Amino acid sequence: MGFISTARVKSPWIMHFETGSCNGCAIEVFAALTPVYDLERFGILNTGNPKHADIMLVTGCVSFRAGRVLRNLYHQMPGPKAVVAIGVCALTGGIFHDCYNLAPGVDKVIPVDVYVPGCAARPEAIIAGTVMALDRLAGKAGPPNIAPGEPRRGLEEGRVVEIAPGNSDK
Amino acid sequence: MIDNVVPVTRETLLAEAQRLADGGQRLISATAIDQGEYLEILYHFDKDLKLTHLKLEVKPGEEVPSISRVYFCAFIPENELKDLFGINISNIVIDYQGKFFLEDEAPRTPLLKSKPPEQGDPREVAR
Amino acid sequence: MPGRTVIPFGPQHPVFPEPLQLRLTMEEERVIDAVPALGYMHRGIEQLAQTKDYAQNVFLMERVCGICSFMHALCYCQSVESLLGIEAPPRARFMRTIQAELGRLQSHYLWLGLVADACGFESLFMQAWRNREMIMDCQEAVSGSRVTISTCAIGGCRRDWDDGVLQELTRRLDDVERSMDAIAPVFFEDPLVKQRTVGAGIITKQEATLLGAVGPVARASGIVEDMRRLGYAAYDELDFKPVVETSCDSYARMIVRLRETFQAINLIRQALKKMPAGEVLNKWKGTPEGEAISRVEQPRGELMYYIRSNGGKNPERLRIRTPTLSNIPSLVKMLKGSRLSDVPVIALSIDSCISCTER
Ligand code: SF4
Numbered sequence: 216m217g218f219i220s221t222a223r224v225k226s227p228w229i230m231h232f233e234t235g236s237c238n239g240c241a242i243e244v245f246a247a248l249t250p251v252y253d254l255e256r257f258g259i260l261n262t263g264n265p266k267h268a269d270i271m272l273v274t275g276c277v278s279f280r281a282g283r284v285l286r287n288l289y290h291q292m293p294g295p296k297a298v299v300a301i302g303v304c305a306l307t308g309g310i311f312h313d314c315y316n317l318a319p320g321v322d323k324v325i326p327v328d329v330y331v332p333g334c335a336a337r338p339e340a341i342i343a344g345t346v347m348a349l350d351r352l353a354g355k356a357g358p359p360n361i362a363p364g365e366p367r368r369g370l371e372e373g374r375v376v377e378i379a380p381g382n383s384d385k
Numbered sequence: 386m387i388d389n390v391v392p393v394t395r396e397t398l399l400a401e402a403q404r405l406a407d408g409g410q411r412l413i414s415a416t417a418i419d420q421g422e423y424l425e426i427l428y429h430f431d432k433d434l435k436l437t438h439l440k441l442e443v444k445p446g447e448e449v450p451s452i453s454r455v456y457f458c459a460f461i462p463e464n465e466l467k468d469l470f471g472i473n474i475s476n477i478v479i480d481y482q483g484k485f486f487l488e489d490e491a492p493r494t495p496l497l498k499s500k501p502p503e504q505g506d507p508r509e510v511a512r
Numbered sequence: 513m514p515g516r517t518v519i520p521f522g523p524q525h526p527v528f529p530e531p532l533q534l535r536l537t538m539e540e541e542r543v544i545d546a547v548p549a550l551g552y553m554h555r556g557i558e559q560l561a562q563t564k565d566y567a568q569n570v571f572l573m574e575r576v577c578g579i580c581s582f583m584h585a586l587c588y589c590q591s592v593e594s595l596l597g598i599e600a601p602p603r604a605r606f607m608r609t610i611q612a613e614l615g616r617l618q619s620h621y622l623w624l625g626l627v628a629d630a631c632g633f634e635s636l637f638m639q640a641w642r643n644r645e646m647i648m649d650c651q652e653a654v655s656g657s658r659v660t661i662s663t664c665a666i667g668g669c670r671r672d673w674d675d676g677v678l679q680e681l682t683r684r685l686d687d688v689e690r691s692m693d694a695i696a697p698v699f700f701e702d703p704l705v706k707q708r709t710v711g712a713g714i715i716t717k718q719e720a721t722l723l724g725a726v727g728p729v730a731r732a733s734g735i736v737e738d739m740r741r742l743g744y745a746a747y748d749e750l751d752f753k754p755v756v757e758t759s760c761d762s763y764a765r766m767i768v769r770l771r772e773t774f775q776a777i778n779l780i781r782q783a784l785k786k787m788p789a790g791e792v793l794n795k796w797k798g799t800p801e802g803e804a805i806s807r808v809e810q811p812r813g814e815l816m817y818y819i820r821s822n823g824g825k826n827p828e829r830l831r832i833r834t835p836t837l838s839n840i841p842s843l844v845k846m847l848k849g850s851r852l853s854d855v856p857v858i859a860l861s862i863d864s865c866i867s868c869t870e871r
Contacts, residue, residue, distance in 0.1 A: 234552075235555060235867070236553070237578040238577055239581065239659035245622075249641035275553070278554055278555060280552050310572060313560060314559070411721055414831070418829045429805075458724035461837055462837075487554070495556055496559055
């Protein structure tokens with residue numbers, strides 16, 4: 216591995232964005248960053264700036280207004296990048312699936328690489344999910360939770376586009 | 386059942402609110418309930434752990450005066466009523482024009498039982 | 513006259529764990545006007561609740577907010593209980609009190625950490641969150657889960673605790689208190705924290721009433737207002753006084769919360785001592801009818817549930833009024849006239865919880 220890709224995998228910066236749900240998972244993401252669980256021991260650093268981030272942790276069932284911001288943030292991140300969806304809300308809308316103000320699931324808006332289930336997802340699971348995303352950054356593994364050959368759909372500039380597996384960085 | 390309910394009309398609402406404000410009551414919130422023919426709006430007030438409610442009945446489309454000139458904090462529940470029930474509240478101090486909670490894609494007046502006709506399911510469009 | 517600029521503060525901002533936008537109208541470094549822009553986390557729970565039955569709604573209400581999830585379940589259960597005309601058994605009422613106070617403890621510690629972070633005091637932030645983990649362990653010991661604990665049910669609590677759980681809790685409480693003693697003086701006295709908070713975001717007693725301030729914001733302005741005095745759960749049998757401060761600024765709000773953490777430990781100890789034996793869940797049948805209001809004191813202030821039912825399977829209307837919604841007008845008032853660099857601390861000082869607010 217070259218210098219850049221080593222640095223990227225050894226010290227990825229993460230950004231957390233909450234897209235509108237009960238907050239339980241958002242708080243667990245913070246808990247995973249603080250001393251007891253200590254995600255930072257993997258060289259991971261939390262940042263608020265999308266242009267500095269390599270991994271985006273997304274929690275929450277995507278409400279329409281937050282979805283717009285989420286899409287913006289995703290497009291501002293430089294590639295290669297990975298997205299980790301945390302909590303059943305972020306996976307499918309979970310308990311809020313039938314609410315009127317959301318597009319249930321982060322993958323309806325942006326492509327997702329790692330899915331972490333749980334309501335709320337435990338900090339251990341969040342750490343495991345983030346470490347899985349490191350493989351994705353290193354280019355070793357394709358998106359783990361998607362069956363091979365299955366096209367993924369995302370929303371780009373308001374229209375639905377097909378995103379081929381492993382090709383979401385453009 | 387809740388007690389201490391004072392019925393008001395659209396004309397007397399402001400005066401009643403002013404009277405409660407002078408009495409040092411705190412506005413908790415406003416709740417609307419869809420009763421089919423009309424909408425019932427309850428304004429909840431509290432002083433020393435005792436609740437008082439003002440009850441107002443309005444027909445759809447009727448104009449309701451805002452009490453946010455008396456209680457500044459009323460702008461939040463009033464904008465909510467405007468969003469979720471489509472109640473026509475005039476003169477709110479900060480008026481979000483029905484965009485307080487809801488984005489363009491979201492359905493209008495989601496808490497009304499008799500929905501105005503819509504153009505398809507907005508969630509399908511967004512996908 | 514200097515020109516005016518509008519700065520959008522948020523929605524993605526490092527000091528907020530959740531998306532909230534403040535549109536600040538600035539004149540050089542001063543904030544002239546602030547307009548909150550919400551709606552990033554609105555889901556429409558009130559509408560969803562009308563399509564689910566009473567028992568299912570307990571789980572939905574827990575997920576109105578992940579930080580104070582137990583309080584939401586408690587308030588909802590109380591409102592349905594008063595519709596049904598039943599009461600929780602005495603032991604369950606004490607269990608509810610203990611869990612509510614544990615929730616308050618962890619929520620206040622979460623906030624203390626965030627405020628330390630906003631002051632630029634990273635080590636204090638980490639330490640506060642480390643303490644919080646000890647409280648989370650207590651919560652896990654009594655309920656088996658960290659966030660949405662699902663122990664409250666209509667008519668009482670879902671599961672009884674045996675003596676082992678109680679001993680474990682008592683033992684852990686000592687550890688928690690020791691760790692709190694270690695960092696509380698920093699918040700009370702440290703010049704760094706004081707410099708950022710003293711005099712920031714003043715709101716007087718008269719203003720606070722008219723703006724509908726609740727919880728620590730109201731109590732920091734000298735208003736004695738604490739819904740626990742209503743005596744729900746077991747609070748009528750415990751001995752406590754609302755914590756009130758009078759300096760009306762962000763520092764006072766911090767002190768109120770700090771003192772409440774010690775009060776919470778005290779209340780848990782009292783409850784553990786007085787807890788009677790017996791049943792924990794009353795069975796109930798039928799469909800409730802009528803309307804009811806239930807109020808509890810959340811970590812952030814007064815939470816109100818209004819429920820109306822016409823005898824059907826689902827509630828006809830469920831209205832949730834959360835404390836942050838009441839404190840946002842105060843925030844707007846506080847921000848006027850402040851400096852841009854103080855905005856993060858002031859905005860945090862109301863301890864906004866956006867997912868509650870927008871439901
Ligand atoms: S998955 Fe559950 S705990 Fe997590 S944000 Fe959603 S509702 Fe809350």
